[in-house]
Structures are given as C-alpha cells and as structure tokens.
Amino acid sequence: MKMYKALTIAGSDSGGGAGIQADLKTFQELGVFGMTAITAITAQNTLGVQGVYPVPIEGISEQIDSIGADLTPDAVKTGMLFNSEIIKVVSEKIKQYSWTNLVVDPVMIAKGGAPLLQEEAIDALKHFLLPIATVITPNIPEAEVLSGQKIQSINDRKKAAEIIFNLGAKNVMIKGGHSEGEAMIDLLFDGNEFFQFESKRIVTKNTHGTGCTFSAAITAELAKGKNIREAIAIAKDFIQAAIEDDLMIGSGHGPTNHWAYRRKCAQRK
Ligand SMILES: Nc1ncnc2c1ncn2[C@@H]1O[C@H](COP(=O)(O)OP(=O)(O)O)[C@@H](O)[C@H]1O
Numbered sequence: 001m002k003m004y005k006a007l008t009i010a011g012s013d014s015g016g017g018a019g020i021q022a023d024l025k026t027f028q029e030l031g032v033f034g035m036t037a038i039t040a041i042t043a044q045n046t047l048g049v050q051g052v053y054p055v056p057i058e059g060i061s062e063q064i065d066s067i068g069a070d071l072t073p074d075a076v077k078t079g080m081l082f083n084s085e086i087i088k089v090v091s092e093k094i095k096q097y098s099w100t101n102l103v104v105d106p107v108m109i110a111k112g113g114a115p116l117l118q119e120e121a122i123d124a125l126k127h128f129l130l131p132i133a134t135v136i137t138p139n140i141p142e143a144e145v146l147s148g149q150k151i152q153s154i155n156d157r158k159k160a161a162e163i164i165f166n167l168g169a170k171n172v173m174i175k176g177g178h179s180e181g182e183a184m185i186d187l188l189f190d191g192n193e194f195f196q197f198e199s200k201r202i203v204t205k206n207t208h209g210t211g212c213t214f215s216a217a218i219t220a221e222l223a224k225g226k227n228i229r230e231a232i233a234i235a236k237d238f239i240q241a242a243i244e245d246d247l248m249i250g251s252g253h254g255p256t257n258h259w260a261y262r263r264k265c266a267q268r269k
C-alpha cells in the first residue's frame with residue numbers, strides 16, 4: 001500500500017486543539033502519514049496562551065534534516081514560526097531538500113490575542129517563505145498585514161489576494177472566518193481567476209484551531225496528489241464538519257472535532 005507522507009513545521013499546543021496537534025489529527029483522519037518539526041512549545045488551553053518557548057534553531061534544523069535524510073514528504077505545511085531566524089532556517093531547509101507542495105499558514109496571533117509571530121518577522125515571511133509557497137492561507141487580519149490593505153468587502157479581499165500573489169505565492173487563499181454574514185466564504189486566487197468556496201456560517205465559540213486544521217487538510221490532500229482546488233474543496237468540507245459537530249471541551253474557545261468528517265463521509269455512503 002502506498003502511504004503518502006506530510007510534514008508539519010509548526011508550534012505545539014499543549015491543549016491539543018491547534019498547532020502540531022491539530023495538524024497530526026487532521027493528517028491521520030485524511031489517511032496521510034504525519035511527521036513533525038516543532039518550532040516552539042506553547043503552554044496553551046482553550047482560555048489562551050500561558051507561555052511560548054521557541055525551540056533552539058539547531059533543534060529545528062536538525063528535526064528537518066532527520067526527515068530530509070530518510071522520509072521525503074509529499075507535502076509540507078508551516079504554521080507558527082515565531083521569529084525571523086526560524087523563518088529563514090525553515091525556508092532554507094525546504095529549498096535545500098527541494099520539497100514541493102508547500103502550504104504556508106501565516107499564523108500571527110492566537111484567537112485569544114497572544115502573538116505567535118514577532119512583528120520583526122513579517123518581512124522575512126514575505127521575503128523567504130512566500131516565494132516558495134504553493135499556497136498561502138491567511139485569515140483576514142493576516143491578509144491585511146501582508147498586503148497593507150484594509151479588508152471589508154469581498155472586493156477588498158480580491159485586491160489583497162492580488163498583492164499577496166505578487167509577493168510570490170503561487171496561490172492565495174484568504175479565509176473568511178473573521179468576516180460577517182451568514183455565508184462563510186473562503187476566496188482563492190491562482191494568479192488568473194478567483195474561486196469562492198462557500199458554506200454556512202456556524203454560530204459557535206469553539207473555533208480554536210480552525211485555521212491549522214483547514215491548512216493541514218489542504219496539505220494532506222496535496223500530498224495525495226489532488227490539485228489545489230480539489231484539495232481546498234475537501235479541506236472546506238472537513239473543517240465545516242469539524243466545527244459543526246463540536247466537542248464542548250474546556251471553558252474557553254474549544255477545539256474542533258477532527259473525527260466529524262469521518263462520520264460525515266460514512267453517513268453519505
Ligand atoms: N463559524 C464558522 N462557520 C463555518 N466555518 C468557519 C467558521 N469559522 C471559521 N470557519 C472556517 O474555518 C477555516 C479557518 O478560517 P479562519 O477562522 O478565518 O482562520 P484562522 O483560524 O486562521 O483565523 C476557514 O475555512 C473558514 O471558512
């Protein structure tokens with residue numbers, strides 16, 4: 001049996017809802033073998049982030065080298081990268097191993113407001129990581145930072161997507177979680193056309209790790225050989241199920257339910 005492999009280079013969330021933990025659960029549910037290079041350890045739960053401990057730079061490059069020496073991934077995603085030094089080493093290593101299918105989730109701020117990327121790192125993100133990204137998946141505030149544009153309407157999102165595309169990412173997916181209205185629209189720009197992925201907005205406070213889960217699902221599907229539009233369509237279906245069928249864990253912003261998609265697929269049969 002051919003086993004596809006995906007690597008996540010991201011931060012650890014002790015609460016299990018976001019970061020590396022969300023990525024691995026998503027890879028597993030989508031039938032892809034998950035591997036990790038941890039960039040930072042966070043002490044975190046559904047109430048917020050209590051501490052951030054970046055992994056020493058040698059420890060990050062060595063984790064990536066261990067994978068590069070033995071286990072070539074079919075797709076790679078980046079999540080929390082915390083500072084410019086980490087961004088530089090991660091992009092150098094991805095280039096060194098010529099890994100393709102790179103999903104960049106430009107994680108900047110946790111739902112509770114804690115910074116997961118230092119401000120000094122924004123330039124490094126634009127300069128080193130965007131040019132090698134197959135797709136970048138900012139939420140609206142992240143797209144505002146990357147494009148320098150205020151985003152209110154879908155047209156504003158389109159303009160921001162064009163600006164971010166011109167920074168070098170092959171595809172730009174601006175997510176709609178931070179917008180308003182009944183429809184939840186995620187917007188993709190591939191350099192030629194815009195595509196909208198639409199679902200019904202679910203009213204819930206349990207959205208911890210939605211961005212991580214969504215980008216991990218895109219990564220898993222790219223690893224299996226899907227094209228970007230197919231991968232996003234499945235990821236959207238996956239995250240919708242995971243938010244809809246929530247778990248009610250913790251007393252703050254609870255995690256999504258990574259098992260829900262499996263159940264949704266079984267019910268469709
Ligand atoms: N309340 C919601 N109902 C349905 N889908 C949602 C909801 N909130 C977020 N999503 C979906 O979750 C994914 C992550 O979006 P978003 O919350 O914007 O990212 P982030 O976690 O990076 O802030 C997107 O596909 C978005 O459409």
Ligand SMILES: Cc1ncc(COP(=O)(O)O)c(N)n1
Binds near residue numbers: 044116208212213
């Ligand atoms: C370690 C880590 N990485 C990323 C996020 C962002 O989570 P979200 O997917 O809710 O934006 C997080 N809270 N913690």
